[in-house]
Amino acid sequence: GNITGFQFISSQTQSIPESESTVPEIEKTIPETDDKLEENKQFEKLLTRFSKVQLKFLKHLNKEIIEVEKVIKQREKLDPKTRQPETWPEPDDKTDNHEEAKSNEENLDLQYFPHNWNSLLRPQYAYATSNLIDLVRTDEFIYEWIKRNSRLAEKDQKLLLRYLQDYNESSGDVIRSLSSDDQLSFEKRAKAIVSNPLSSFRLIRRVAVTLPEIRRTIGNLLRNLDYLLNMKMLSKTGIIQMPPSAQDLNEFIEALLRIQYYNGYSARRLSNGEIGSFLSGVKLSSEQCMEIGQHALTLGKFNYALEWLRVAQIKQKTESTWSTLDPNLLESSMDKAIEKHNKAWDESVKLEPSQREYYMYTTKIYNSEDVDNAISSSSLFKEEAKKQLGNENWEYHIVYNFINLCSGENLQSNVEKSWLFCWNEQLKHPYFAINPMKMELLNENPPIVQVYDVMGPKLMEEVQNFSINRLERSYMINHDNPGTFIVNHDRTSSQTWIHDRFLDTEFHRKLLNYRKLVEKIMDLEVVKTESSESLQVACYGTSHHYGPHLDARLDHRVTDTGDYDDDRIGTFMLYLSSVEQGGKTAFPVLGIAAEPIEGSGVFWYNFKRNGMVDRRTYHGACPVAHGIKWVMNTWIHTHDNFLRRPCGLRSDE
Numbered sequence: 001g002n003i004t005g006f007q008f009i010s011s012q013t014q015s016i017p018e019s020e021s022t023v024p025e026i027e028k029t030i031p032e033t034d035d036k037l038e039e040n041k042q043f044e045k046l047l048t049r050f051s052k053v054q055l056k057f058l059k060h061l062n063k064e065i066i067e068v069e070k071v072i073k074q075r076e077k078l079d080p081k082t083r084q085p086e087t088w089p090e091p092d093d094k095t096d097n098h099e100e101a102k103s104n105e106e107n108l109d110l111q112y113f114p115h116n117w118n119s120l121l122r123p124q125y126a127y128a129t130s131n132l133i134d135l136v137r138t139d140e141f142i143y144e145w146i147k148r149n150s151r152l153a154e155k156d157q158k159l160l161l162r163y164l165q166d167y168n169e170s171s172g173d174v175i176r177s178l179s180s181d182d183q184l185s186f187e188k189r190a191k192a193i194v195s196n197p198l199s200s201f202r203l204i205r206r207v208a209v210t211l212p213e214i215r216r217t218i219g220n221l222l223r224n225l226d227y228l229l230n231m232k233m234l235s236k237t238g239i240i241q242m243p244p245s246a247q248d249l250n251e252f253i254e255a256l257l258r259i260q261y262y263n264g265y266s267a268r269r270l271s272n273g274e275i276g277s278f279l280s281g282v283k284l285s286s287e288q289c290m291e292i293g294q295h296a297l298t299l300g301k302f303n304y305a306l307e308w309l310r311v312a313q314i315k316q317k318t319e320s321t322w323s324t325l326d327p328n329l330l331e332s333s334m335d336k337a338i339e340k341h342n343k344a345w346d347e348s349v350k351l352e353p354s355q356r357e358y359y360m361y362t363t364k365i366y367n368s369e370d371v372d373n374a375i376s377s378s379s380l381f382k383e384e385a386k387k388q389l390g391n392e393n394w395e396y397h398i399v400y401n402f403i404n405l406c407s408g409e410n411l412q413s414n415v416e417k418s419w420l421f422c423w424n425e426q427l428k429h430p431y432f433a434i435n436p437m438k439m440e441l442l443n444e445n446p447p448i449v450q451v452y453d454v455m456g457p458k459l460m461e462e463v464q465n466f467s468i469n470r471l472e473r474s475y476m477i478n479h480d481n482p483g484t485f486i487v488n489h490d491r492t493s494s495q496t497w498i499h500d501r502f503l504d505t506e507f508h509r510k511l512l513n514y515r516k517l518v519e520k521i522m523d524l525e526v527v528k529t530e531s532s533e534s535l536q537v538a539c540y541g542t543s544h545h546y547g548p549h550l551d552a553r554l555d556h557r558v559t560d561t562g563d564y565d566d567d568r569i570g571t572f573m574l575y576l577s578s579v580e581q582g583g584k585t586a587f588p589v590l591g592i593a594a595e596p597i598e599g600s601g602v603f604w605y606n607f608k609r610n611g612m613v614d615r616r617t618y619h620g621a622c623p624v625a626h627g628i629k630w631v632m633n634t635w636i637h638t639h640d641n642f643l644r645r646p647c648g649l650r651s652d653e
């Protein structure tokens with residue numbers, strides 16, 4: 001049987017203790033935590049199907065895993081002051097058992113290695129930051145293994161070096177930009193790599209494309225690595241995780257295009273490592289730019305297809321000889337993109353302006369140089385939308401002003417700005433007399449307020465650690481089919497809920513105190529069970545966003561049956577982290593955006609005093625461009641609070 005890919009398993013792996021110099025029994029490495037019991041059972045069942053020869057081989061693989069992991073561990077243990085990040089320890093010849101592995105390999109009946117785990121679980125590399133962090137761990141393993149074994153490839157060594165070089169130019173570069181202390185911690189390395197959309201793209205691409213390319217030429221050598229990856233993961237957790245595929249890469253290309261679209265980044269700057277004003281050393285090659293352009297074309301995003309292919313052309317001219325780009329392919333891709341763009345342009349121009357295709361240029365393109373000065377159609381929509389600022393009816397202008405805000409504009413008029421101020425809140429509650437809250441008015445009517453230093457760094461970290469293994473893909477209420485939920489591209493974050501608000505653990509007690517503080521700041525009932533929802537924690541990795549929406553569930557709080565329905569009267573949204581670029585909370589009707597600043601919260605009412613939903617509070621989360629954004633929502637409900645917030649003097653207030 002052929003192994004065409006490897007399968008591996010999600011993290012939470014305890015690494016094998018450094019002191020363990022003998023080969024451990026495979027069974028011993030099975031984790032014993034309760035929540036893994038079911039998976040362990042399955043793994044044990046798998047083991048009973050191996051013959052003695054097979055088990056011997058598996059033990060050999062296990063030994064090699066330990067050797068490679070030792071190298072990775074050594075990296076972490078080096079004295080930070082003397083450490084040279086680019087030159088990691090050279091492999092020790094004596095530990096190389098390749099020949100032995102080869103002979104054992106022949107005796108192994110491959111049928112027991114499940115080839116296709118797809119039906120079990122497909123990790124969401126483009127949507128789940130934790131899956132991407134798992135991939136960083138695997139990538140480090142592959143890197144060290146190739147380094148140890150590269151000379152075995154003889155004439156095909158160059159092929160293996162491609163993997164190493166790609167690693168060094170992307171993940172390696174990110175790691176070298178960290179402080180020497182942070183370089184030694186896997187957590188810090190992984191966080192920095194997955195925060196960066198460019199190193200994330202290259203990480204997924206390396207494992208999804210470069211590794212299989214190598215496998216096609218020198219499959220025999222890599223087969224051993226495939227076994228190792230299988231074993232390493234199988235023996236540690238039992239959660240089976242698929243490696244990234246072309247589909248994951250395409251999903252991540254969509255993610256890159258989303259960052260570009262909402263944040264207004266040009267392909268040229270992005271490919272040179274400029275993520276907004278964050279300057280990353282990670283760049284994209286002409287070949288990688290071409291791939292992005294090709295996929296953009298498949299998606300019908302014609303202007304992005306042309307823009308990326310054009311960048312690929314320009315880069316190709318200056319790229320050194322190791323470039324693997326096929327110039328003929330690039331040329332034909334460009335021709336195809338121009339043709340498709342112009343065809344769509346002809347179709348589009350027949351339509352009403354508001355119906356027109358917006359992923360194109362305002363003029364036709366006749367040769368690739370035209371792309372340099374072309375204007376995208378969406379920029380016209382963006383300008384049009386500004387004229388409709390303040391219009392609270394759901395239309396295209398809400399989405400385009402959302403994009404305007406995400407690209408860094410502030411659309412408030414000078415008069416509106418003149419109403420804004422900051423203050424130390426001392427009066428709302430006696431508690432604030434000794435501990436005033438730092439408040440900033442972001443918008444006057446309706447009031448949107450940002451309050452600073454609401455939670456300290458330690459508790460924020462605890463909330464993140466509590467949540468990270470509980471995250472699931474965010475969903476939304478399906479308005480077409482009440483009572484059901486949907487997952488789509490409008491909301492790509494992950495989330496979890498912290499229930500049990502009165503649970504008597506130190507962690508839950510701290511969060512109860514946090515609720516009490518929110519109660520004082522908002523001057524609303526928050527603590528009682530019916531007064532507010534469980535705390536919702538959401539995590540946005542790079543590219544993840546949440547399109548403009550209202551937090552209130554109902555347009556009218558009086559239902560068809562005449563009942564007065566409960567709803568979210570107010571939102572208190574806490575930022576549990578800061579991000580380097582993107583990730584603002586934008587209010588497209590009001591023309592403002594709040595900056596994610598860790599420890600600060602933003603709050604507002606979702607209803608007017610007359611009981612109607614306040615549609616001026618449309619808001620959304622801009623895609624994170626660089627960083628990992630964490631927020632915690634407290635949604636405060638109407639029932640316990642309607643006496644707290646009396647009607648105004650006018651019926652439309």
Ligand SMILES: O=C(O)CCC(=O)C(=O)O
Nearest residue numbers: 584585619620621631633
């Ligand atoms: O994360 C943000 O900036 C906004 C989140 C939000 O609007 C929500 O979760 O309802």
Ligand SMILES: [Fe+2]
Nearest residue numbers: 549550551619
């Ligand atoms: Fe919201």
